[in-house]
Amino acid sequence: MIRHKIVTGSELILILIIVLYCIIVAVVNPAFWGFETLFDIIRSSSTAIIVALGLLVVMLSGGIDVSFMSIALFGSYTAAYMMITYKIDSLPFAFVVATLIGIILGMINALLVNWLKLPAFIITLGTQNFFHGVMTTFISDKTYGAGVIPESLSRFGSSTIFKVNTEMGVMGLTTSAIPVFLLICLTWFILYRTSIGRGVVALGNSEESAIRSGFDPLKIRLFAYGYIGALAGIMGVIYIAQVNAVYPNKLVGDELMIIAGAVIGGTKITGGSGKILGVVLGILIIYLLNNTLIFLGLSSSWNKLFIGTLLVISVAVTSFQARVKNRKNLIFTE
Amino acid sequence: MKEKIMTLIQRERNLYILISVTILTAILFAFIFGNSMYSARNLQSMAYQIPEFGFIALAMMLSFMIGGIDLSVVANANTAGIFAALILTGVWLPGLNESNAIIAAVLVAMGASILFGFFNGWMVAKLSAPPLIATLGTMILYSGIGMALTGGKGVTGLPSSFTSFGTAELWGVPLIFVIFVLVAVILSVILNRMTFGRKIYLYGGNRIAARFSAINNERMAIAIFVVIGILAGIAGLIIISRVNSAKVGYGDAYLLQSLLVCVIGGIHPDGGRGRAAGVVCAVILMQMLSSAFTILQFSPYARKLIWGFMLIFVMGLNYLSERRAQKIRVDLLRKRTPQAD
Numbered sequence: 001m002i003r004h005k006i007v008t009g010s011e012l013i014l015i016l017i018i019v020l021y022c023i024i025v026a027v028v029n030p031a032f033w034g035f036e037t038l039f040d041i042i043r044s045s046s047t048a049i050i051v052a053l054g055l056l057v058v059m060l061s062g063g064i065d066v067s068f069m070s071i072a073l074f075g076s077y078t079a080a081y082m083m084i085t086y087k088i089d090s091l092p093f094a095f096v097v098a099t100l101i102g103i104i105l106g107m108i109n110a111l112l113v114n115w116l117k118l119p120a121f122i123i124t125l126g127t128q129n130f131f132h133g134v135m136t137t138f139i140s141d142k143t144y145g146a147g148v149i150p151e152s153l154s155r156f157g158s159s160t161i162f163k164v165n166t167e168m169g170v171m172g173l174t175t176s177a178i179p180v181f182l183l184i185c186l187t188w189f190i191l192y193r194t195s196i197g198r199g200v201v202a203l204g205n206s207e208e209s210a211i212r213s214g215f216d217p218l219k220i221r222l223f224a225y226g227y228i229g230a231l232a233g234i235m236g237v238i239y240i241a242q243v244n245a246v247y248p249n250k251l252v253g254d255e256l257m258i259i260a261g262a263v264i265g266g267t268k269i270t271g272g273s274g275k276i277l278g279v280v281l282g283i284l285i286i287y288l289l290n291n292t293l294i295f296l297g298l299s300s301s302w303n304k305l306f307i308g309t310l311l312v313i314s315v316a317v318t319s320f321q322a323r324v325k326n327r328k329n330l331i332f333t334e
Numbered sequence: 335m336k337e338k339i340m341t342l343i344q345r346e347r348n349l350y351i352l353i354s355v356t357i358l359t360a361i362l363f364a365f366i367f368g369n370s371m372y373s374a375r376n377l378q379s380m381a382y383q384i385p386e387f388g389f390i391a392l393a394m395m396l397s398f399m400i401g402g403i404d405l406s407v408v409a410n411a412n413t414a415g416i417f418a419a420l421i422l423t424g425v426w427l428p429g430l431n432e433s434n435a436i437i438a439a440v441l442v443a444m445g446a447s448i449l450f451g452f453f454n455g456w457m458v459a460k461l462s463a464p465p466l467i468a469t470l471g472t473m474i475l476y477s478g479i480g481m482a483l484t485g486g487k488g489v490t491g492l493p494s495s496f497t498s499f500g501t502a503e504l505w506g507v508p509l510i511f512v513i514f515v516l517v518a519v520i521l522s523v524i525l526n527r528m529t530f531g532r533k534i535y536l537y538g539g540n541r542i543a544a545r546f547s548a549i550n551n552e553r554m555a556i557a558i559f560v561v562i563g564i565l566a567g568i569a570g571l572i573i574i575s576r577v578n579s580a581k582v583g584y585g586d587a588y589l590l591q592s593l594l595v596c597v598i599g600g601i602h603p604d605g606g607r608g609r610a611a612g613v614v615c616a617v618i619l620m621q622m623l624s625s626a627f628t629i630l631q632f633s634p635y636a637r638k639l640i641w642g643f644m645l646i647f648v649m650g651l652n653y654l655s656e657r658r659a660q661k662i663r664v665d666l667l668r669k670r671t672p673q674a675d
Binding site: 064112115116117118119121122123125126127128129130131132133134136137141248256257259260263269270299301302303304305306307308309311312314315316319320322323326332333334 | 403457461462463464466467468470471472473474475476477478479481482484485486541542545551589590593594597603604633635636637638639640641642643645646649650653
């Protein structure tokens, strides 16, 4: 039996980068060191980690999805819109509606990818715009502010698991850390302990061999894209609860940063390889940079430069390693 | 003679379908919109809008032809434009007189674009990075450079002698439109009539076969991405001369539209197929539709809906027509070969 190591080399490097960066920032600006920063990063990255888990599943299956933010917006906006118009004030209702819409839209992606046999990137870029256009044209394109948001949503967004007294006042760990933790466990269980999860990895490694070992690519794609849709719906509801407002144009456009996080975390775009820990670390690095560059005296306009550099280096290193390995075995992929 | 024409039409079937659809749309719009579409003013404004988008679409076409998507085209154009604007407004290299500043700005912008393109090509050629993910990284990196330089604010106040380039006319036709047509023709000749062009098709069609047919794959990838960089640089210069300023985020909507134009123009995303003429035709079709949406006062959201739907719809149509063509080929083969039973 092959023993899987929990922490591999590339993840160790990511952890090292995070630790080194934290030490540098803490030396330059001691204000960094505290529960505020930690809780702030957990709060802002919690939504991103949820969709990144779904993205991991899709990328493991050899596809890619750039429409998940559009799906998240569609699901959560529709749920909130229904709650406001029909005066339904229930948190489970929001999650159920958003998740169902997410699953349906995700499965549309899966059908198109399976049917057209074209790069998933182009297909989902089309559906990204299509979904967003359908929502804003046929449902509503109004913004709903803090006053009209159902109370159950805003209470969930500002609730905390426990509180800590700091110099800045009382700080709490956001409740959204609980769904993040549960979904990490669920994704791990699906990927490593169920047949469909192994099918996802098999499909990503080689479609032909997956078919020959009895997996149905359509079913696996329906699952993978439906899963990211469901997670996107959940994420959308948490997002509007956190910002305590519903905008018709937020989220869409942020998907590339999540993909960047997944790739920095070692997920391969060619499919079949990627790990939950890596993806979580990749997203954490991005949000660490987003939230703490200010402690180094750099404005937020430097974020993209740092993230871009990190992503380019990470892509360069992983593809070069694969190339050297392939050349040694006389495998020519290009 | 008739047979010759028929085979020619058969071979270029998709291109002729596209041309007829474009002409039909043009006639249809003449009936629906009449003067508001074909007034001299609207025609001229369309001719001004086509080039900047056209260059980005041609760049995207080349990346499609080799079976990869270059996401960094728009970011490349944008950042090159910011470099040029910083020189033109005297933030960089102050003390140059106006004509020297323009020369320096054009040189620096084109140099930066070529360097950006070369870096993409180097990652694909020497590190075997998948183009999609390599250019996702450089897209964030290049626009990050522009963002760090400007802080997200616009660089405004370009000298009028530079912006007059964007509004210059040659016999009533915008100069930038003439340049676009010229570049498209040159690109088409390279693709169809020159060794380099044939090699692009071969490399795009099957890289492994190309490698073992004495085509230098690494040099090909770098050369193509450098050409993409040149096209992006021209687009960047045209954008800033038309808008009279440079800002991170200009032209972001062109990413979806350029993919759409390539798909409509018959460039297969898996590489190795397609013609520049198809893309030019699709650019004109898109511009007509875009003008119609402006006349109809569609919201940006409705446009998103239509572009997104069209992208999927056209890919679906391509898939169906390809399957039909394949079935006809199989039937022909069956008829020719005697059955075994």
